[in-house]
Amino acid sequence: MGKRKLYKNDRSIRLRDNNYSEQLPSLDLSAFPLIDDFQITLIGRGNLGMHLYYFSQSLNRKIASFPWWDNADKDISIMCISDIPLGTLRNPFIDGEQSWQILIWEKRDYVYIMQGDDPCCTEFHIWFRVRKEKYLAEWDKMINNFK
Template sequence: MRIFEKDFSEQWTNPVPLAKGPYVMPSELLENISYREALPLDTFPVIEDFEVVLLPKSRLLEDSWRKEWGYYLGFFSQQRGLLASFGLWGHAVIDYSQDFTPLDFWDLEQGWDQVIFERGEYVYVLEGDIDDYIDGYHCWFRVRKERYIEEWEAALKVARQIIKQKDET
């Protein structure tokens, strides 16, 4: 689990976007199995070196509560770089005192959407722009479920420690 002190100016994208077809709300991808089954899941690249990392607050919006402790969560690959942020710019609300691993998650904000779901031994991540029906999801990949869970647990442990230290000062 890494903590980065520099921000990433660019995010990795797939060479070919994953077409959305007729637009489906992120929540529908989770609730309706036929939408997920229509995705070409076998073509999703496997990110073997997947990490959940902490990224610096410089990318956060000014009114974000995360500025208080200075980091947000991101998905990273040593080979590919920054894959995605968890939630829009890392703003998904998480109760850090609870166990939390997003296996069925979606977020939707002003022109942006993200879907995370598990199927079999993998967790799938899709990220795109809502208004872009033609180009589709610009970031889509899968990671082994075991690694995904281990990475989340490690990142949350560190995040809780940082928050605890900030609260004690």
């Protein structure tokens, strides 16, 4: 997997503002590309420890990341499935740091992921969906690797 750049969509999603609980329900969720071969992987980053990435084998690249989550393996070793990054349409999981932000939420049978370049951003270059069953199974597998 190496140092390949992250997947990016051909066009960005732009929101009017960063009030995500109001903006996300207006999105056309059917337009989000489906990643059927979604995987979660950990990659070592030297003295920063392991970092977590979402990956697609068919795209042969990382599709989203948590660049400020140093030593993710240590946190995952004490997690349970209720601790995974997952919110709802009206209350999405939000994480952000310098030059990065991710939103993750579920609706019906899918988990939607959007990644932008700044905290509280309104433009997202990375956006896709995963079957909820697959998302949960991948997280369950990752958590159980440390039990």
